Amino acid sequence: MPGGPANRATLQAQYNWRGLSVGWTIRYQGPMKDQVDLTQVSPQQLPFNSVPEFTYHDLQLGYSFVESKLKTKLYGGIRNLFDKKPPFLPTGMQTQITGTETSPSSYDAIGRQWFAGIEAEF
Numbered sequence: 001m002p003g004g005p006a007n008r009a010t011l012q013a014q015y016n017w018r019g020l021s022v023g024w025t026i027r028y029q030g031p032m033k034d035q036v037d038l039t040q041v042s043p044q045q046l047p048f049n050s051v052p053e054f055t056y057h058d059l060q061l062g063y064s065f066v067e068s069k070l071k072t073k074l075y076g077g078i079r080n081l082f083d084k085k086p087p088f089l090p091t092g093m094q095t096q097i098t099g100t101e102t103s104p105s106s107y108d109a110i111g112r113q114w115f116a117g118i119e120a121e122f
Contacts, residue, residue: 005032005051005106023060023077029053029106051089056108057081069122076116083112 007030014023035089038100086107102109 005029005053014034019064019066021060021064021075024085025058025060027056027058031057035045044121051087054084054087054107056084071121076114079113079115080108080111084108085111 007028008011009028011026011028012023013025014021056079058077058079059081060075060077062073064071064073066072085104086104086109089102
């Protein structure tokens with residue numbers, strides 16, 4: 001499919017036991033052919049027109065405490081667990097965003113990300 005992957009899929013698995021929750025998410029994007037504006041792309045850039053399939057893995061952990069009227073949940077996780085780099089899409093490719101050399105709306109341009117938080121109900 002020109003301008004983006006034809007196939008995308010997300011698989012999520014979650015396990016809860018007592019107050020503990022563990023989740024795994026797999027994000028898949030199929031291979032693609034980018035649309036190329038031949039007036040803006042050199043012949044050396046044409047090999048970057050074919051982008052392989054990409055799979056990202058995310059991990060989430062949480063624990064909930066219940067103390068009388070106070071409910072508290074601690075959670076955290078990692079997006080792009082294996083720090084997979086996005087494909088290189090040079091200037092002139094349709095899906096490339098200037099300055100990123102990739103398509104951040106389709107691929108993880110930041111790399112591995114950690115997050116954590118707390119939720120409380122009174």
